[in-house]
Amino acid sequence: MSKKNVTTLKKIANELGISISTVSRSLNNHPDISEQTKTKVLNIAKKLNYVPNLFAKGFRAHKTNIIGVIVPDISHYFTATLLKGIIREAEIEGFKVIISESRNNETKQTEMLQTMMQFGVDGILLSLTRKTVEVDEIIKIREQIPLVLFDKVSKKVPCTQVVIDDEDAAFRVVEHLINLGKKRIAIIKEFENSLISELRFNGYLRALKTYKLPVDEKIILSASDISMHQGKRFTSILLSLKEKPDAIFAITDGTAIGVIKTLRNHGIKIPEEIAVAGFSNSENSIIIEPKLTTIDQPGNKIGKTAVKYLIDEINNENEVINKTVEIKTNLVVRESTLRS
Amino acid sequence: MSKKNVTTLKKIANELGISISTVSRSLNNHPDISEQTKTKVLNIAKKLNYVPNLFAKGFRAHKTNIIGVIVPDISHYFTATLLKGIIREAEIEGFKVIISESRNNETKQTEMLQTMMQFGVDGILLSLTRKTVEVDEIIKIREQIPLVLFDKVSKKVPCTQVVIDDEDAAFRVVEHLINLGKKRIAIIKEFENSLISELRFNGYLRALKTYKLPVDEKIILSASDISMHQGKRFTSILLSLKEKPDAIFAITDGTAIGVIKTLRNHGIKIPEEIAVAGFSNSENSIIIEPKLTTIDQPGNKIGKTAVKYLIDEINNENEVINKTVEIKTNLVVRESTLRS
DNA sequence: CTGAAAGCGCTTACAG
DNA sequence: CTGAAAGCGCTTACAG
Numbered sequence A, B: 001m002s003k004k005n006v007t008t009l010k011k012i013a014n015e016l017g018i019s020i021s022t023v024s025r026s027l028n029n030h031p032d033i034s035e036q037t038k039t040k041v042l043n044i045a046k047k048l049n050y051v052p053n054l055f056a057k058g059f060r061a062h063k064t065n066i067i068g069v070i071v072p073d074i075s076h077y078f079t080a081t082l083l084k085g086i087i088r089e090a091e092i093e094g095f096k097v098i099i100s101e102s103r104n105n106e107t108k109q110t111e112m113l114q115t116m117m118q119f120g121v122d123g124i125l126l127s128l129t130r131k132t133v134e135v136d137e138i139i140k141i142r143e144q145i146p147l148v149l150f151d152k153v154s155k156k157v158p159c160t161q162v163v164i165d166d167e168d169a170a171f172r173v174v175e176h177l178i179n180l181g182k183k184r185i186a187i188i189k190e191f192e193n194s195l196i197s198e199l200r201f202n203g204y205l206r207a208l209k210t211y212k213l214p215v216d217e218k219i220i221l222s223a224s225d226i227s228m229h230q231g232k233r234f235t236s237i238l239l240s241l242k243e244k245p246d247a248i249f250a251i252t253d254g255t256a257i258g259v260i261k262t263l264r265n266h267g268i269k270i271p272e273e274i275a276v277a278g279f280s281n282s283e284n285s286i287i288i289e290p291k292l293t294t295i296d297q298p299g300n301k302i303g304k305t306a307v308k309y310l311i312d313e314i315n316n317e318n319e320v321i322n323k324t325v326e327i328k329t330n331l332v333v334r335e336s337t338l339r340s
Numbered sequence C, D: 001c002t003g004a005a006a007g008c009g010c011t012t013a014c015a016g
Helices: A007-016 A021-029 A035-047 A052-059 A077-092 A106-118 A136-144 A168-180 A193-208 A229-241 A252-264 A299-315 B009-016 B020-027 B035-047 B056-062 B075-091 B106-119 B136-146 B166-179 B196-208 B226-240 B253-265 B299-315
Strands: A068-070 A096-101 A121-125 A146-151 A159-164 A185-190 A220-223 A247-249 A274-278 A295-297 A324-327 A330-332 B066-071 B094-102 B123-126 B147-150 B159-163 B185-188 B220-223 B247-250 B275-277 B294-296 B323-327 B328-332
Touching: A007 A021, A007 A068, A021 A035, A021 B123, A052 A168, A052 B056, A068 A077, A068 A106, A068 B159, A077 A096, A077 B075, A077 B094, A096 A106, A096 A295, A096 B075, A106 A121, A106 A136, A121 A299, A136 A146, A159 A168, A159 A299, A168 A185, A168 A247, A168 A274, A168 A330, A168 B035, A168 B056, A168 B323, A185 A193, A185 A229, A185 B226, A185 B328, A193 B035, A220 A229, A220 B094, A229 A247, A247 A252, A252 A274, A274 B220, A324 B020, A324 B136, B009 B020, B020 B035, B066 B299, B075 B094, B075 B299, B094 B106, B106 B123, B106 B136, B123 B299, B136 B166, B147 B299, B159 B299, B166 B185, B166 B247, B166 B275, B166 B294, B196 B226, B226 B253, B226 B299, B247 B253, B253 B275, B299 B323
Parallel strands: A068 A096, A068 A121, A121 A146, A146 A159, A159 A324, A185 A220, A185 A247, A247 A274, B066 B094, B066 B123, B123 B147, B147 B159, B159 B323, B185 B220, B185 B247, B247 B275
Antiparallel strands: A096 B094, A295 A330, B294 B328
């Protein structure tokens, strides 16, 4: 079965023996139309389950009321919270959302942007793949259609960007660890092209500097992916050092959980001997024991904010906004850094 | 900035001083057009970054190549895997996906169905809210446009339905517990209107019957929501019984994790004294200690299968398919039911 | 108060 | 080999 029983203005007009124009105006409650005609039209429209074809409507107005969203991977918990915020805010504004995954593949990402254009979206919300190097294509798209970057962004693209304040958040994590009396704080981060990792690392460095603690390369570890597995591997390395750390800050929860699991296997007391902190406040952070101290990223808020700025841009004919919005995060202190 | 720099056939035609028809045919590689004209058109199209407006294309063909998806809550991990499967399969078939949340609200769900119609989707993939009682509206929509139910379904709606074999899966969990020598197996389920809960409970009953174990109402517990909290609460109740269970089957992982946490608080050995099993194979099931035995639901596969059947229906003019497809699950045995 | 006509971007049967 | 015209479902300026 394909769409065939769909009721159109024409059908209603024929049914009533009046013109399409009159039907349209009746349905839109135009003041010119007589009450009598209006009710006649409304009744039959209801009976035939008429739904206006927004598609055709938007066609005239060059508007689809659809926003395109491209994310690296939909099945990350944090991404789901972002999408939730996006979908809800968009809905309030009368927009629908088309979602695509770039699967952390830059070519795919460019393809997706093209496809979004083809589907005539009114604007695009983009969270970049991990290693986006070539931004020319994105800039080109941005010249044709409103575009807002969120979460994973790049300064190389001139457009509105909605991000969390990573540097500040990381600073507060490390400051918290220092306040606990920790003096030798390891960090597990990502290398290459990860803006987020870089910013968090900057926060780490700034905290050490502010509190006059030395920076030791031996306890600064970088991986190409930041998984639970890498958390385990790096913890083993850290434990084999002559001077072990007294705290480990993993720039993502998954890695931090790997850290905790390995520390527990070695019978190390958390947080007395080694405290652990993560980043994201994923669901897992309260399942693991001890519960993980981490940064809560308000995904909902980021999503909503990004939608707001995008719709602003869609509605403003000419004005091109071009600012970076930083959403504040919350430090959530739990057992992994709290002495019992 | 609104969409203004978008290149159309007209623009290309004007640029070249030829007709729109010729441009269209060149771009579609029509055999009638001379190679010379084709290359001229292709070059300028590329230069102006022309992307065909699928919107306008579909308008003629009564096709949008958009599938509408409605789920209760996007931020559940399992939902994310479903969506992933849906998006990928749809993409392969050249469809985009519009996603909405019904937020477990039946009125909202009906609204969403209407909105999907308005956006002219070619078909709808629907996972029902927990308490869908009123299916008339859904049936009405189904008469106008292809519709497939997936995951959370209802037998009251005559259409193709893609689900996991819940009854069989639950049977295998309980059978596994019985094979371990467990004889007094508690179940934590949902009451009211939850088809999934009912099916899993049936599997539980069938396993007890098959292995000739008695059914004891005292260890059959029902809640209105199945959360970690309820897992904790019910475990306390079970532990206060004179005859304690020797295994607890929670029909969802979150609840099972609550069970494990409470058992550990009481110093009860898992699985020796009480074994625990869940359902879903969520990420958390390998974070908790001991790791949780559970049922892996292939969300990807369910999503893909649902898309396949929907697209079949979209492409088949008249034929109305109407079958229930059951996707097999896997029992994943972990520490919570394995003696060390 | 109501209708005929144009137009949004595209494809395609019909002419030439 | 190329073009003019119709039509998808809708809205709206223009007539009457």
